[in-house]
Amino acid sequence: KQEVTQIPAALSVPEGENLVLNCSFTDSAIYNLQWFRQDPGKGLTSLLLIQSSQREQTSGRLNASLDKSSGRSTLYIAASQPGDSATYLCAVRPVNLGSGTYKYIFGTGTRLKVLA
Amino acid sequence: DVKVTQSSRYLVKRTGEKVFLECVQDMDHENMFWYRQDPGLGLRLIYFSYDVKMKEKGDIPEGYSVSREKKERFSLILESASTNQTSMYLCASSSDRRWGAGELFFGEGSRLTVL
Numbered sequence: 322k323q324e325v326t327q328i329p330a331a332l333s334v335p336e337g338e339n340l341v342l343n344c345s346f347t348d349s350a351i352y353n354l355q356w357f358r359q360d361p362g363k364g365l366t367s368l369l370l371i372q373s374s375q376r377e378q379t380s381g382r383l384n385a386s387l388d389k390s391s392g393r394s395t396l397y398i399a400a401s402q403p404g405d406s407a408t409y410l411c412a413v414r415p416v417n418l419g420s421g422t423y424k425y426i427f428g429t430g431t432r433l434k435v436l437a
Numbered sequence: 438d439v440k441v442t443q444s445s446r447y448l449v450k451r452t453g454e455k456v457f458l459e460c461v462q463d464m465d466h467e468n469m470f471w472y473r474q475d476p477g478l479g480l481r482l483i484y485f486s487y488d489v490k491m492k493e494k495g496d497i498p499e500g501y502s503v504s505r506e507k508k509e510r511f512s513l514i515l516e517s518a519s520t521n522q523t524s525m526y527l528c529a530s531s532s533d534r535r536w537g538a539g540e541l542f543f544g545e546g547s548r549l550t551v552l
Contacts, residue, residue: 352538353539355540355541362546362548363545363546364527364546365527365529365541367540367541367543370540372539412541423470423485
């Protein structure tokens with residue numbers, strides 16, 4: 322059974338610091354991995370999607386990598402800003418037979434606080 | 438840009454009431470999902486639909502039903518609301534037919550309180 326873990330659960334950093342958020346999954350048979358941002362009381366905003374054949378994706382100050390063999394993904398945030406404060410979640414879409422292929426498995430998130 | 442719109446951001450209902458949560462997406466996505474999110478439990482899948490009139494149970498379907506009469510609209514129904522259904526409800530959609538296949542897009546969420 323696929324499980325997704327995000328450690329640490331919470332992180333505080335000073336403004337301007339480069340930081341890495343981690344996402345681990347137990348089964349390497351995945352279609353893709355997606356990173357999201359969630360602000361308090363809001364829905365999830367898609368940040369980056371990495372297909373299983375890709376190693377990384379970049380968008381602005383964000384870079385996400387994927388290593389299926391080790392079951393790991395990292396989200397790198399460069400030059401962090403107070404506006405980056407949010408909860409960051411990762412989700413994998415496992416390769417499954419039947420209707421299970423539509424499911425996404427989510428981590429519980431890392432709550433990031435960037436201090437001004 | 439993909440837009441997933443949930444009809445109500447905040448609702449307050451009484452125990453036993455029938456509750457409808459509506460979700461509309463404007464990108465012709467074939468897949469739509471309903472999740473609930475609770476502190477300490479993360480996101481849990483209630484139901485999903487991969488086509489019009491098609492539905493599949495997720496991990497916690499008890500106490501809920503869904504309707505998908507049109508491709509763009511996916512409704513979540515609480516037949517008789519109970520206090521343990523107080524939660525944040527999130528609708529999402531995705532498509533497997535174009536680049537970025539499988540990318541999941543979420544609405545803003547509906548915070549339901551059952552008294």
